[in-house]
Amino acid sequence: MDIVRLKARWMGLFEPFAANCNLESGLDELVGRYAESHRHYHNLDHISGCLDAFDRIAGRLADPFAIETAIWFHDVVYDPKSGKNEERSAAYANAFLASAGVDPANISEIGRLIRLTRHPSNPVTDDEKYLIDIDLSTLGAEREQYDRYEEMIRKEYAYVPNLLYKKGRRELLKAFLNCKPIYRTLYFRERLEVQARSNIERALKKL
Numbered sequence: 001m002d003i004v005r006l007k008a009r010w011m012g013l014f015e016p017f018a019a020n021c022n023l024e025s026g027l028d029e030l031v032g033r034y035a036e037s038h039r040h041y042h043n044l045d046h047i048s049g050c051l052d053a054f055d056r057i058a059g060r061l062a063d064p065f066a067i068e069t070a071i072w073f074h075d076v077v078y079d080p081k082s083g084k085n086e087e088r089s090a091a092y093a094n095a096f097l098a099s100a101g102v103d104p105a106n107i108s109e110i111g112r113l114i115r116l117t118r119h120p121s122n123p124v125t126d127d128e129k130y131l132i133d134i135d136l137s138t139l140g141a142e143r144e145q146y147d148r149y150e151e152m153i154r155k156e157y158a159y160v161p162n163l164l165y166k167k168g169r170r171e172l173l174k175a176f177l178n179c180k181p182i183y184r185t186l187y188f189r190e191r192l193e194v195q196a197r198s199n200i201e202r203a204l205k206k207l
Helices: 003-014 020-034 044-060 064-073 085-100 104-116 126-135 143-156 162-178 186-206
Strands: none
Touching: 003 020, 003 044, 003 064, 020 044, 020 085, 044 064, 044 126, 044 186, 064 085, 064 104, 064 126, 085 104, 104 126, 126 186, 143 186, 162 186
């Protein structure tokens, strides 16, 4: 993670809407959220990886500003024990974007996109499908990176007894395998589908 690069990106994204000082304090608070001690996967490294994936497909999007902004905020509120993380992340984003002077229609759309990142979801538009595929791109990572991902997710759910964790994780991974295909866009499907299925099948054997 290159915090200097991320800061420059953040400032460039929101400079049309707010004074630099407001943007810097907004970024500081967001970075603090993603640095919370209970986060092992859902942190700023995850956001950075999503932004890298976004850059590869930005030219295919109808509304790249909304998708990129949704990426920045989609895990800003994260409590493994809560089922309302996406809703709360959307509310957090709405408050910041309103203070930055973003148009209310854009704020509403960004909030909707953030809520859509709760899995499972049913993306309809191409932009929605790209957003979900970006968020799930780790499933198709190289073998060692994916194995680290599984380890980090287990740490985030360290409070869950092993038998219960394995049961829940099996259900989630099987749900991904039952999606045919896992990736909704041709771009990600061609590049990640085979590896994602291999990773998930291997993970299931370990549980």
